[in-house]
Amino acid sequence: MASDSTRPRQATIHDVAAAAGLSRGTVSRVINGEPYVSPAAKAAVESAIIEVGYVPNTAARNLKTRRSGAVALIVHEPHSLFLEDPNIGAIVLGTNSVLSDADYQLVTLVVDSNRDSERVADYLRGGFVDGVIIISARAQDPIGRAATGMKIPAVFVGHPPGLADIVYVGIDNVSAARTITERLLATGRKRVGMIASALDRDSGQDRLAGFREALGERFDPDLVVEYPFYSYDSGLAGMRELLARDPGIDGVFAASDAIAAAAIDVLRAHGKAVPQEVGVVGFDDSAWALRSQPQLSTVHQPAMTLGQEAARLVLQQIAGDEIDTAGVILQTEITWRESA
Template sequence: METTTERRRRATVKDVALEAGVSRGTVSRVLNGQPYVSDEAREAIEAALSEEDYQLSFLIADTPRDVERLARYLSGGLIDGVIIVSARVGDPITRAVRDLGLPAAFVGHPRDIGDAPYVAIDNRGAAREITRRLADTGRTKIGMIAAALDRDSGADRLAGFVDALGADFDPQRVESVPFYSVADGREGMRRLLERMPDIDGVFASSDAVAAGALEALREAGRRVPEDVGIVGFDDSSWALRCDPPLSTIHQPAGELGRAAAKAVLAQLRGERIETPIMLDCPVVWRESA
């Protein structure tokens, strides 16, 4: 993000994109891991920053080499502030931002960011609520496809699932997968069915994971919701593309992005930030359960 005439002479959007090796962007963020941020969140960040006359760049880190390159780029004096989405614990980008003293805000809450401002939802509480609601439909053998356990969101959603089942929790009914993806959901559901063929309910830790799980259930001849009830998380476009539409948790992506942008702008103005900024994430109940 650029503000001064001197800095704008040093680096245009095109210069930034060429230096970083990425496309010219719409939002200032660094994402370490799976390259995903919702369009709604991206647009909200873009709007909040552009109103303050900041130049925007969109930086994605998929590999260790990307992380090293972005850490060097951040230290080059061209960036005024950073929004970091989906960082893992021990993320090198987090360390680089801290060492450089850059104004930053996190979307999510990795445990090693100290007192840095962050915007989040109650992943654990929301997972607990939707799992209990799934159980209230009469399901007694509920499993989970738990994705991205190296991120706070994934770990917290698993913790909420465990909370909801209490003494009935069986670790054999949890299948761990690396990413919030359709492919991982499909493979996770296949493995879960092999181990627990009598399963009658599934909490998938994202809507994309749930979409993949639905495919695997259909392959196995299991009807949804008659044989197996399934719920997701995010209330993303996947939730309505699925057949039947997914019961899920509404994650306020636009509000998260907007609040993170405002937190960075406040730091640039020298204002005190009251954090954490926690946003509501209600259950949205549809036909899948």
């Protein structure tokens, strides 16, 4: 290991000024992106930075501006589901694209346990990020309450139950679920069940509500099974349970594409043809929808745009702009394929 005497000296702003032949003040204005610097001076400073290998002291700048230059993206899902769910990936990419354009760093944090919740809440209190975007927040969510209690700029993807007057971006899950269930019924299905998930958050509750509205008096609570996550494993267990309750079931609304894809696999294993004997529809229009055989009829939700809008809203708050807490609702549409 190199000693302090042998370790290469880090270039300073004085070195940049000397190499550029300009004052330290001019160099500082260029580095901090301030106005009133000539194009020639800007070019000279940029060339000198490369020449001397100068790296800005971000920590010192953050102390001066009281900004970290980072935004946290908090995902409330098990680690395995974080990797499995294409929607989460699309939201992350959308968020990062907007933050990157604004020269902000995205910090992704996965909450998989109560211990994670406590750790992440402490992290937010430490001032390491300027804002936070929260995905999949649950009812009585400690992270959401911590963020709103600290008055840190925060945006929720979805509207968690129990939190009022928050900034959020989402979709109309009730309307979307109702519409695709009605279309499934229009194919002549008589015994339609649902594999419901995530009933501790708004998306799961609203998709079940939309399904129930579509069925009206035909709604049978015995044909609804509930599981905690939008996962393939939930679909496997849920479809087996539905078949055990009613072997003559001829239609299934799955609360996510991963669940729907698993349901089709179970139906095939039980010798039931999709869609000839059982029609199946999902929700998300994710990679699962195209992976499934047959491909899924599903609700297309704009996952990447959700991330982009969330990032824009948190940046507006960081800048001090006033934000309407009525929420931003993005449009969905039905993508109809062979599974129904």
